[in-house]
Amino acid sequence: MDVLMLSRLQFAATTFFHFLFVPLTLGLGILMAVMETQYVRTGQAIYKRMVKFWGKIFLLNFALGVVTGIPLEFQFGTNWSRYSEFVGDVFGSILAIEASVAFFLESTFIGIWIFAWDRISPRFHAACMWFIAIGTNISAFWILVANAWMQNPVGYTVRNGRAELVDFGAVVTSQSAILEFMHTVLGSYILAAFLVMGISAWHLLRKNEVEFFTKSFQYALIFGLFASVLTAGTGHLSGIKVHETQPAKLAAMEALWETTDYAPMTLIMWPDPENETNHWEFLEIPGLLSILASEGDPSTVVRGLKDFPPEDRPPVTLTWLSFRIMVGLGTLFLIVSVIGWIWRRNLRNHPRFLKLMIWMIPLPYLALELGWIVTEVGRQPWIVYGLMRTRDAVSTVPLPDVWVSFVGFILVYGLLGILDFALIYRIAKRGPEPAQELESAAVEK
Amino acid sequence: MDLQTIWFILWGVLWAAFFILDGFDLGIGALLPFLGKTDRDRRMMLNAMGPFWDGNEVWLITAGGVTFAAFPGTYATLFSAMYSALMLVLLCLIFRGVAMEFRSKGNSDRWRAFWDKALFLASSTGALLFGVAFFNIFKGIPIDGDGVMQGNLFTLINPYGLIGGLLFLTLFSMHGSLYLAIRTTGDLYQRAVNTAKTLWIASLVMVVVAVAASAMMTRLFANYMTTPALFLIPLLAVAGLGLCRMWIGKNDWRAWGASAVSIAALTFYGLAGIYPAMLPSSLDDSFSRTISNASSTPLTLKIMLGVVLVVIPIVIAYQFFAYKLLSHKLDENDLRSDHAY
Numbered sequence: 001m002d003v004l005m006l007s008r009l010q011f012a013a014t015t016f017f018h019f020l021f022v023p024l025t026l027g028l029g030i031l032m033a034v035m036e037t038q039y040v041r042t043g044q045a046i047y048k049r050m051v052k053f054w055g056k057i058f059l060l061n062f063a064l065g066v067v068t069g070i071p072l073e074f075q076f077g078t079n080w081s082r083y084s085e086f087v088g089d090v091f092g093s094i095l096a097i098e099a100s101v102a103f104f105l106e107s108t109f110i111g112i113w114i115f116a117w118d119r120i121s122p123r124f125h126a127a128c129m130w131f132i133a134i135g136t137n138i139s140a141f142w143i144l145v146a147n148a149w150m151q152n153p154v155g156y157t158v159r160n161g162r163a164e165l166v167d168f169g170a171v172v173t174s175q176s177a178i179l180e181f182m183h184t185v186l187g188s189y190i191l192a193a194f195l196v197m198g199i200s201a202w203h204l205l206r207k208n209e210v211e212f213f214t215k216s217f218q219y220a221l222i223f224g225l226f227a228s229v230l231t232a233g234t235g236h237l238s239g240i241k242v243h244e245t246q247p248a249k250l251a252a253m254e255a256l257w258e259t260t261d262y263a264p265m266t267l268i269m270w271p272d273p274e275n276e277t278n279h280w281e282f283l284e285i286p287g288l289l290s291i292l293a294s295e296g297d298p299s300t301v302v303r304g305l306k307d308f309p310p311e312d313r314p315p316v317t318l319t320w321l322s323f324r325i326m327v328g329l330g331t332l333f334l335i336v337s338v339i340g341w342i343w344r345r346n347l348r349n350h351p352r353f354l355k356l357m358i359w360m361i362p363l364p365y366l367a368l369e370l371g372w373i374v375t376e377v378g379r380q381p382w383i384v385y386g387l388m389r390t391r392d393a394v395s396t397v398p399l400p401d402v403w404v405s406f407v408g409f410i411l412v413y414g415l416l417g418i419l420d421f422a423l424i425y426r427i428a429k430r431g432p433e434p435a436q437e438l439e440s441a442a443v444e445k
Numbered sequence: 446m447d448l449q450t451i452w453f454i455l456w457g458v459l460w461a462a463f464f465i466l467d468g469f470d471l472g473i474g475a476l477l478p479f480l481g482k483t484d485r486d487r488r489m490m491l492n493a494m495g496p497f498w499d500g501n502e503v504w505l506i507t508a509g510g511v512t513f514a515a516f517p518g519t520y521a522t523l524f525s526a527m528y529s530a531l532m533l534v535l536l537c538l539i540f541r542g543v544a545m546e547f548r549s550k551g552n553s554d555r556w557r558a559f560w561d562k563a564l565f566l567a568s569s570t571g572a573l574l575f576g577v578a579f580f581n582i583f584k585g586i587p588i589d590g591d592g593v594m595q596g597n598l599f600t601l602i603n604p605y606g607l608i609g610g611l612l613f614l615t616l617f618s619m620h621g622s623l624y625l626a627i628r629t630t631g632d633l634y635q636r637a638v639n640t641a642k643t644l645w646i647a648s649l650v651m652v653v654v655a656v657a658a659s660a661m662m663t664r665l666f667a668n669y670m671t672t673p674a675l676f677l678i679p680l681l682a683v684a685g686l687g688l689c690r691m692w693i694g695k696n697d698w699r700a701w702g703a704s705a706v707s708i709a710a711l712t713f714y715g716l717a718g719i720y721p722a723m724l725p726s727s728l729d730d731s732f733s734r735t736i737s738n739a740s741s742t743p744l745t746l747k748i749m750l751g752v753v754l755v756v757i758p759i760v761i762a763y764q765f766f767a768y769k770l771l772s773h774k775l776d777e778n779d780l781r782s783d784h785a786y
Binding site: 052055056059060063064066067068069070071073074076077078079081082084085087088089090091092093094095096097098099100101103104105107108109110111112114115116117118119120162164165166168395396397398401402404405408412416419423426427433 | 492495496497499500502503505506507509510511512513514515516517518520521522523524525528529531532535536538539540542543545546547550591592593594597598741742744745748749752753756757760763764767770771778779782783784785
């Protein structure tokens with residue numbers, strides 16, 4: 001393997017791991033902020049116990065999200081120095097803003113949140129949780145603005161051998177950026193909601209802390225239902241955007257070879273990139289792809305892969321398969337959330353549903369990672385779509401050094417990932433601190 | 446002053462802020478096996494920096510981000526040239542963070558001893574590597590006309606780089622023990638103060654060695670000769686150290702503040718010597734990355750200046766508030782809290 005391939009794998013692996021930790025904090029932070037607000041409003045101890053229990057899982061993931069995020073920022077320089085030098089004028093400022101606006105906010109207030117329970121008013125403490133939740137979501141916004149620029153570069157001109165900023169507003173308010181942000185954070189909310197519901201279901205089946213976990217489940221359910229609906233909606237809008245800005249990616253997502261109007265969507269098939277065709281095509285819905293890629297017009301022309309020279313096509317099978325499974329999972333989350341909504345008042349009478357919810361926990365993780373694959377693999381062979389190829393972006397660094405760092409990342413992140421999920425499992429199984437202890441601790445003070 | 450020079454100074458300010466703030470975290474980590482005799486001691490040390498290490502580390506991320514934004518050429522060349530050294534630093538920062546987080550999640554002695562060791566190794570190596578990296582920047586590294594490093598990790602392990610590494614390690618450790626003194630009482634407090642006094646001597650020696658080595662092994666003083674006013678910067682570093690010694694054990698906050706001044710002054714001591722270069726090439730001056738050949742467009746520099754001038758004062762204000770709120774002397778109650786380290 002050469003430096004290019006290793007650098008790609010390293011970036012993919014480090015992003016993959018980072019994204020095991022971050023989505024949970026994006027959604028769980030908001031859920032905790034809502035719970036803590038309820039505590040301030042009602043004064044009921046149960047909400048405080050909820051915040052503290054879910055907070056343990058939150059903090060663990062927050063710390064891992066922070067430490068696995070730092071290598072991502074520096075890898076643009078270490079492994080992708082030609083890219084950095086070419087786009088830094090546009091791209092670098094977005095990362096700098098992310099750090100100064102969002103990272104400071106979340107990282108400073110998390111310290112206060114953890115250590116100042118008895119030193120500030122409950123109201124201010126709840127406000128700190130909101131700052132953290134908002135901070136994590138703002139950081140998601142900026143990093144996705146940066147990524148969206150790689151998908152659909154705007155507001156720049158090529159001058160002096162590099163991309164130079166012309167219109168900062170265009171970069172920040174680009175529709176691609178807004179949609180990518182919404183779709184990603186809403187997907188993350190689903191993940192957080194399903195984790196909370198799954199853990200709560202496990203305890204409800206064992207009749208532990210019934211009130212505590214029923215309430216947790218219900219809060220997560222509302223959140224998850226809302227997020228599932230909107231994720232589907234923003235997903236649809238993103239599809240329209242991709243059709244407009246990255247036609248090769250859309251063609252790969254659907255494994256569409258021939259350019260055509262009234263483009264169909266084929267439910268069952270398997271792509272064969274070698275022969276530029278698909279096998280086992282079955283259940284074809286005429287015009288559906290054209291309808292989905294536009295705003296409902298079946299006569300819309302959708303470009304097929306054969307329209308692009310082979311060196312400009314993304315890997316078809318991986319993009320197509322990832323997209324399929326992601327959409328399927330998204331649909332499943334929506335259905336399950338609706339069923340949960342119908343049964344929300346008597347959850348314990350539906351043990352099979354509760355059991356299902358435990359098994360649902362890993363699926364949003366899978367869906368989110370697959371979404372990344374669609375976004376990033378589907379953009380290939382470009383690092384900035386239509387502007388710079390990935391192979392022209394890589395640094396000139398010694399191959400052994402990249403081998404060492406790649407293997408090092410895999411080993412270290414593998415260890416961290418295993419420990420993280422083992423610890424979440426332990427915290428989740430142990431359940432919240434007993435109610436009495438909390439009260440007696442309060443009396444002691 | 447032109448925009449690029451303003452950004453060069455801001456660049457230095459961000460690095461200095463990182464060294465001052467995360468420097469004491471790394472220092473406390475480096476002192477863990479020496480000052481933390483019992484599990485309770487070690488927990489005190491962890492919880493002393495507990496509320497802050499994460500926010501402190503963001504100064505590094507911001508320094509990195511600002512390098513990318515304002516000087517993409519420097520960002521690209523510096524981090525690819527120091528590939529393996531930077532990867533090691535990242536590894537250290539990862540282990541420092543997770544060691545803090547994981548340690549308290551298990552009760553067994555072996556579990557805790559493992560993460561204590563990880564925290565110690567990660568913190569001390571991290572402090573050392575930052576020194577090695579910066580002193581190599583001060584001296585210049587073999588980058589060619591394409592910004593490609595003609596060397597590897599071992600090119601950076603040279604006498605001058607190692608002097609920088611040891612300087613950072615001793616200085617950060619002293620700085621860490623001074624912050625620990627702010628937050629502890631009794632026996633641990635005494636040990637922190639005594640350690641600070643010992644490390645103060647080591648730091649002074651290292652500063653003298655570093656300045657002498659700079660005169661012999663680098664061209665740092667060329668700028669000083671043309672602009673003698675710059676000598677105020679190293680003088681400030683020495684004055685900071687002097688005041689620090691006066692206040693150790695008497696006024697903990699002032700002693701910490703004085704050592705912070707020294708750390709900032711030492712950062713600028715090197716940067717003032719290399720200006721207008723940001724990454725001097727030891728092969729040929731024309732290969733150096735400078736504030737003019739590595740910078741972003743005036744438009745980006747202006748936008749970012751606006752952002753930074755608005756946001757950073759707000760950040761400083763709330764971080765200051767956090768320090769004020771949570772720098773009390775630690776007691777058993779703090780250790781008993783649900784989410785404490």
